[in-house]
Amino acid sequence: MPAPTLFDYADHSPYSNPGNHTGYFTELSTDPEELHRFVCTAVVHYRADGPTLTDEQKSDPDRRWLTSILDAAELRAPLDGPRTQAQQVAGCCRDHTLLTLGVLRTHDVPARSRIGFANYFVPSWNADHVVGERWDGKRWVRFDSELDQKDFDFDVxxxxxxxxxxxxxxxxxWLAIRAGTVDPATYGVTTEVSYLHGKDFVRSYVLYEVAHRHRDxxxxxxxxxxxxxxxxxxxxxxxxxxxxxxDAGLAGVDVSDAEFDAVADELAYLLVAxxxxxxxxxxQLAELYHGDSRLHPGNRVLxxxxxxxxxxxxLTTR
Structure with a gap:
């Protein structure tokens, strides 16, 4: 299977499809500042923004489908109106980005999400993060729709x-870690939990990056x-x-650490290329992703x- 084309990126994935909210999305602006205001009004970061979540919001971060995020938001307040923090959907950077992709793709703008690490939240720390890219007719333009321009010294x-x-x-x-040029302990969510930072954490994120690149x-x-x-x-x-x-019969569990390292090496080189x-x-990356049952999620995930x-x-049910 060949790599996704611009036509593919302009079309909705099952995750970014706004469903019965498509009509509303056609009325939204694709202007970056307008998108920032919209997605940050709809979604509050469940952790980074330090909100006190309502009982209703506590399950929000598991809303993987855009239709589910929008359904929850509309039940709490009109989509086109202001909302209190308690009326927002609790999510994360992935959800801010997914909302943006949903709007851009509705307007036939090729867009995709990128998985990686941001060094602009905490000094000397590379926080796991999701940003977006939109095709401007000549190149992929990377953006972070979660950010307010006035708070940063680069073009968000x-x-x-x-x-x-x-x-x-x-x-x-991952390639920098493998080359020994960066400290893997400075990458992740937090150093307070062993499995939420470090080399293995970054290796796992390479797989997420490949999946998101292929619209999963x-x-x-x-x-x-x-x-x-x-x-x-x-x-x-x-x-x-x-x-x-x-019990679920999922594939890939028998891959050793050394084998996973080698897989991540190959995927990372192809991604950068x-x-x-x-x-x-x-x-070649697309062929590996779709052809190896261990690399794409299939119908079920843990x-x-x-x-x-x-x-x-x-993943076949909503």
Missing amino acids: HDMPTGPESPFVTAAEA ELLLWDFWGPQLGTSSVQEAAGGQAAAWVR ADAGDGEAAD TLSPTGHDGITD
Whole structure:
């Protein structure tokens, strides 16, 4: 299967499709500042913004489908009106980006999400993060729709790219770790939990980056393939992951750490090459992703959510 085309990126994935809210999305502006205001009005970060979540909001971060996010938002307040924090949907950077993709794709603008690490939130820390890219007719323009321009000294709507940029892709971070040029302990969610930062964490994010590049915009706590056999997943699941994975018959659990390292190396090299305009690398990446049952999520994934929802998720149901 060849790499996604601009036509593919302009079309909705199952995750970004606004469904019965499409009519409303056609009325929204694709102006970056307008998109920022819209997505940050609809979604409040469940953790970074420090909100006190209502009982209704506590399950919001597991809303992986845009239709579900919008349904919840509309039930709490009109989509086109102001809303209190309690009326927002609790989510994260992935959800801010997904909302933006939903608007852009509704207007036939090619757009995609990118997984990586931002160094602009906490000094000397590379926070796991999701940003977006939109095609402007000549190139992919990277943006962070969660950010208010006045708070940052770079263009949040046209971010610089590459290993020295404020946001590095998971592939760039992984290759830097493998080269020994960065400290893996400075990448992740927090240093307070062993499995939420470090080399293995970044390696897992390479798989997320590949999935999102191919329009499978999964949650950052959905796991599949070689992720399933890692000690990090076992620790996060309190020892229950092996039984869940076995009962669900998920593939990839038998991949060793060394094999996962090698897989991540290949995927990361191809991702970086594809970003540099290598069409052959992009096609090879797509062939690997779709052709190896361990690398794409299939119909079921293991979910280990910060909401406490743990278990097998059937992606064929909504």
